[in-house]
Amino acid sequence: MHAGRVQQHPILGPLPDVPLVTFTFNGQPVQGRDGESIAAALWAAGIRVIRYAGRRREPRGLYCGIGHCYECRVTVNGIPNLRACMETVRANLAVEGGPDRGVEADGGTTHEG
Amino acid sequence: MDRTGAWKLMGVRLMKVDVAIIGAGPAGLSAAATIAGRGLSTAVIDEGAEPGGRLLGQVHELPAADGTTHLWNGPRVAAELGADATKAGARFCLRSVVWGLFPGWRIVLHGQGPQEIEARYLVLATGAMMRSLAVPGWTLPGVVTVGAAQMLVNHHRVLPGRRAIVIGIDLLSLAVAQQMSAAGVKVEGVVMPPPGPLAGEASEPKRVVDELLRLATWAPSSGVRLAGRLLHGHRASDLVASVFPRGGIKVWDIPVMPRRAALEIRGNDTVHSVVLADLTTAAEPDMRTAHELEVDVVCTSSSLAPLTELPEIAGCTLSHIADLGGYVPLHGPALETTVETVFVAGSVTGVEDAPTAILQGRLAGDAVAHAAGRISDAEHHAHVEQVQTELADARRHALPLYPRVREGRALLAELWRQAPSRGMDRVSSKEV
Amino acid sequence: MNSLRNHEVVVIGGGVMGCTAAYFLACEGRDVALVERAAQVGTEASGRNAGGIRQNKRHPAELPMAMASVKLWQFFRDELRGPFEYEQNGNIALATSEEEVRALEAEAVRLQGQGLDVRHVRGADLKELCPNLSDTVLAANYCPTDGFANPILAIRFIAQCARERGVTIYLETQVTGLAMRGGRITAVQTNQGEVATEAVVNTTGPWANEIAAMVGGRLPFVPRPTQLAVTLPMPPVLRQWISGDMVYVRPTQAGNLLVGGGGPRDPMGFARENTHSRIHRFAVNGARIFPPLKRTSMVRAWAGILAISPDGLAIIDRMPGVENMVFATGCSGTGFCTGPGTGKTLAEMIQGRVPTIPIDGLRLSRFPADLDFEAAYQRQSQPEP
Numbered sequence: 055m056h057a058g059r060v061q062q063h064p065i066l067g068p069l070p071d072v073p074l075v076t077f078t079f080n081g082q083p084v085q086g087r088d089g090e091s092i093a094a095a096l097w098a099a100g101i102r103v104i105r106y107a108g109r110r111r112e113p114r115g116l117y118c119g120i121g122h123c124y125e126c127r128v129t130v131n132g133i134p135n136l137r138a139c140m141e142t143v144r145a146n147l148a149v150e151g152g153p154d155r156g157v158e159a160d161g162g163t164t165h166e167g
Numbered sequence: 168m169d170r171t172g173a174w175k176l177m178g179v180r181l182m183k184v185d186v187a188i189i190g191a192g193p194a195g196l197s198a199a200a201t202i203a204g205r206g207l208s209t210a211v212i213d214e215g216a217e218p219g220g221r222l223l224g225q226v227h228e229l230p231a232a233d234g235t236t237h238l239w240n241g242p243r244v245a246a247e248l249g250a251d252a253t254k255a256g257a258r259f260c261l262r263s264v265v266w267g268l269f270p271g272w273r274i275v276l277h278g279q280g281p282q283e284i285e286a287r288y289l290v291l292a293t294g295a296m297m298r299s300l301a302v303p304g305w306t307l308p309g310v311v312t313v314g315a316a317q318m319l320v321n322h323h324r325v326l327p328g329r330r331a332i333v334i335g336i337d338l339l340s341l342a343v344a345q346q347m348s349a350a351g352v353k354v355e356g357v358v359m360p361p362p363g364p365l366a367g368e369a370s371e372p373k374r375v376v377d378e379l380l381r382l383a384t385w386a387p388s389s390g391v392r393l394a395g396r397l398l399h400g401h402r403a404s405d406l407v408a409s410v411f412p413r414g415g416i417k418v419w420d421i422p423v424m425p426r427r428a429a430l431e432i433r434g435n436d437t438v439h440s441v442v443l444a445d446l447t448t449a450a451e452p453d454m455r456t457a458h459e460l461e462v463d464v465v466c467t468s469s470s471l472a473p474l475t476e477l478p479e480i481a482g483c484t485l486s487h488i489a490d491l492g493g494y495v496p497l498h499g500p501a502l503e504t505t506v507e508t509v510f511v512a513g514s515v516t517g518v519e520d521a522p523t524a525i526l527q528g529r530l531a532g533d534a535v536a537h538a539a540g541r542i543s544d545a546e547h548h549a550h551v552e553q554v555q556t557e558l559a560d561a562r563r564h565a566l567p568l569y570p571r572v573r574e575g576r577a578l579l580a581e582l583w584r585q586a587p588s589r590g591m592d593r594v595s596s597k598e599v
Numbered sequence: 600m601n602s603l604r605n606h607e608v609v610v611i612g613g614g615v616m617g618c619t620a621a622y623f624l625a626c627e628g629r630d631v632a633l634v635e636r637a638a639q640v641g642t643e644a645s646g647r648n649a650g651g652i653r654q655n656k657r658h659p660a661e662l663p664m665a666m667a668s669v670k671l672w673q674f675f676r677d678e679l680r681g682p683f684e685y686e687q688n689g690n691i692a693l694a695t696s697e698e699e700v701r702a703l704e705a706e707a708v709r710l711q712g713q714g715l716d717v718r719h720v721r722g723a724d725l726k727e728l729c730p731n732l733s734d735t736v737l738a739a740n741y742c743p744t745d746g747f748a749n750p751i752l753a754i755r756f757i758a759q760c761a762r763e764r765g766v767t768i769y770l771e772t773q774v775t776g777l778a779m780r781g782g783r784i785t786a787v788q789t790n791q792g793e794v795a796t797e798a799v800v801n802t803t804g805p806w807a808n809e810i811a812a813m814v815g816g817r818l819p820f821v822p823r824p825t826q827l828a829v830t831l832p833m834p835p836v837l838r839q840w841i842s843g844d845m846v847y848v849r850p851t852q853a854g855n856l857l858v859g860g861g862g863p864r865d866p867m868g869f870a871r872e873n874t875h876s877r878i879h880r881f882a883v884n885g886a887r888i889f890p891p892l893k894r895t896s897m898v899r900a901w902a903g904i905l906a907i908s909p910d911g912l913a914i915i916d917r918m919p920g921v922e923n924m925v926f927a928t929g930c931s932g933t934g935f936c937t938g939p940g941t942g943k944t945l946a947e948m949i950q951g952r953v954p955t956i957p958i959d960g961l962r963l964s965r966f967p968a969d970l971d972f973e974a975a976y977q978r979q980s981q982p983e984p
Contacts, residue, residue, distance in 0.1 A: 266897075267873075267875055267878065269874065269875045273875060275875055
């Protein structure tokens with residue numbers, strides 16, 4: 055169940071026309087408005103879980119919205135630890151949640167425990 | 168694509184300016200226009216994709232008691248301030264995080280712009296953040312601060328959810344609740360945080376009712392206004408707290424419930440409900456009234472704290488002044504700090520609103536121009552006096568976000584008077 | 600107003616050496632006061648270091664102290680059930696040049712000769728031991744019983760053990776003077792009052808000369824800052840403590856990586872600041888020996904103060920000219936590891952016994968009495984670029 059967009063803002067008026075772009079999140083295609091934040095595009099698409107944190111694999115997502123808490127961190131085109139609330143959507147971005155423990159490191163093996 | 172490409176050092180990209188302003192919110196933008204307008208080369212650094220800071224989410228129309236409305240269009244103000252700064256000659260380094268600040272000044276950045284900026288003077292306008300409200304279940308996706316909800320609705324034009332609950336009763340949470348409601352979210356209510364030491368005063372109904380009474384002049388309900396006038400002077404908030412309707416009263420059409428608290432947020436991957444209970448007059452949850460309310464978004468509100476990492480790294484003396492939000496850099500009447508080439512402006516100096524921040528930006532900008540020899544002592548003093556007058560005026564008409572800002576500023580002024588001009592260790596307001 | 604009472608022994612300085620010295624003295628039934636000027640124990644080097652507990656790469660004079668200290672750390676962890684995240688996953692000293700490889704080979708032989716289980720590793724064995732090292736690493740010396748702990752948890756645990764044994768810990772209490780009569784200290788003067796006492800232990804690390812001056816002495820060491828940084832949590836890519844190319848890296852239980860490393864020419868002093876060039880070196884050198892560092896960010900950096908001695912080895916001895924004072928300083932960055940052994944040694948010296956752990960090469964007398972180490976150090980130090 056997702057709530058979608060504010061089509062008619064009480065003060066700012068109708069939602070301006072902005073091209074839609076498609077990016078991927080954890081391999082799945084998502085549509086967003088060009089130039090909005092990744093977190094906003096995901097939220098509008100009904101995706102709120104951005105990553106699973108820690109040993110207990112707790113679902114985490116947008117929290118402070120101003121780039122402070124890093125709970126929304128994602129890997130974009132291979133660059134890790136970017137804030138989804140600060141990074142903007144562009145066509146063909148490959149976005150993944152995290153990184154967090156349990157994810158394979160680049161070019162190496164992991165030790166469990 | 169080469170995954171490590173982003174990390175390769177392709178040679179240091181260095182920018183040299185007279186003045187670096189860190190933070191492109193209202194204070195930083197206003198300072199930029201002032202400083203660049205005096206012919207000083209100026210860089211404005213911000214980690215965001217566009218200038219404006221918190222202005223970008225501040226769009227509200229709050230009805231006041233006299234029938235007028237207080238309309239504020241933050242993004243428009245941000246665009247105007249940004250245009251002024253650009254026209255004056257300031258250069259913007261956006262999408263850039265300051266990760267290090269070293270004597271000289273040497274500002275080291277991570278992001279899309281230059282990697283290093285050398286500047287003689289600094290204006291630190293880094294703003295403030297909202298403290299977290301730790302309710303069991305608060306880490307679930309779907310739980311956001313009221314600031315994040317505000318950004319979603321006003322900046323990103325995204326609905327936070329279909330049914331919302333707001334935890335924490337203060338002017339900001341009421342305003343955001345109203346904005347969400349106007350945008351089409353069903354706001355079930357604005358309730359209290361769970362009682363206990365974590366939420367502190369904010370979980371005491373008597374305090375909150377006091378606060379609401381203070382805000383009473385803004386309430387469109389004549390009943391509340393009358394009650395406010397009668398009771399506030401007598402500090403009879405005890406009485407009011409106990410006769411306050413359990414179902415709350417409506418402020419701007421949103422149910423506000425100082426006698427009901429959220430105890431727990433529940434969900435699997437995302438929020439699906441919140442557990443509420445009524446509070447006894449001793450401000451304890453009455454578990455017989457505990458019930459689960461289905462919501463798909465929870466917005467929390469807590470106090471704001473100035474973001475003082477950069478002033479601290481720069482060596483500025485900080486003082487803890489609760490009425491201003493926490494630790495603030497000790498500063499003088501023209502926003503000078505205990506470090507000669509560092510100035511501050513905006514909410515980092517103490518949490519206030521955007522119009523105040525804009526005026527402070529002008530003041531700090533003037534102080535920098537004076538320090539750089541672009542204006543005379545006489546001119547500078549005249550400007551300081553003028554802006555101080557405008558600040559006093561603005562504060563009289565400001566949205567009453569925090570009740571004791573004046574006391575906080577007075578304490579700060581006293582601490583400044585007592586501090587030597589340099590090299591003083593951290594001073595606590597308790598030591599005065 | 601005197602809020603302190605008299606004690607048989609006063610230990611000055613609440614770091615790992617002071618806390619363990621107090622603990623071991625109390626175990627022997629002595630009435631001990633630990634005096635610390637900060638609001639907490641372990642606020643300086645003992646709480647700021649990366650928690651390394653290693654025997655690898657030790658100078659021969661220091662190896663016995665390191666090996667004994669490992670046993671004592673195990674005692675605190677296992678017998679006393681100390682929850683300070685002490686893991687013995689191993690220490691790997693890396694070589695990134697042929698010259699370094701030859702030096703490591705010789706060092707392995709020497710250390711083995713002193714009874715240490717250390718192995719020279721290369722090729723497929725090295726790859727299996729630590730899969731994510733870069734190809735610039737040619738060989739390594741690996742000590743499997745080495746490891747690391749959480750220093751803040753460790754120091755607080757030891758202080759708690761000391762309290763439970765009857766040590767009185769006076770916090771926010773600064774020593775302002777030492778009263779002497781006939782070559783003996785009779786009382787310790789502090790900003791909270793005076794403590795009449797029979798013996799004093801000076802474990803104030805890089806501030807040891809502030810105390811030494813009170814008895815007219817001066818010890819040959821210089822204070823020198825060292826920096827560390829910590830990254831965001833990572834997937835489990837590293838088990839051991841690795842060092843080479845002037846940096847060291849080690850994992851925490853939460854998955855962060857700690858990065859640190861000093862330099863023999865760093866300027867002396869008490870400035871607890873981070874510098875751009877050092878952070879830069881952590882990033883560049885760290886990523887050079889351990890590429891997974893490129894996939895994370897440093898989130899916090901800090902610094903602590905070391906006491907650097909002329910030969911990089913600790914100085915543990917009786918204070919010259921004072922009958923009833925012992926001290927330990929100059930640990931040169933090894934003090935956390937050797938803290939328990941040093942504390943035990945100091946306790947034994949106070950009790951008038953020959954130390955169980957050999958400290959022959961660690962005595963003050965190895966230096967000429969007229970050595971002006973501060974001047975010598977100053978001459979060879981270089982400010983950072």
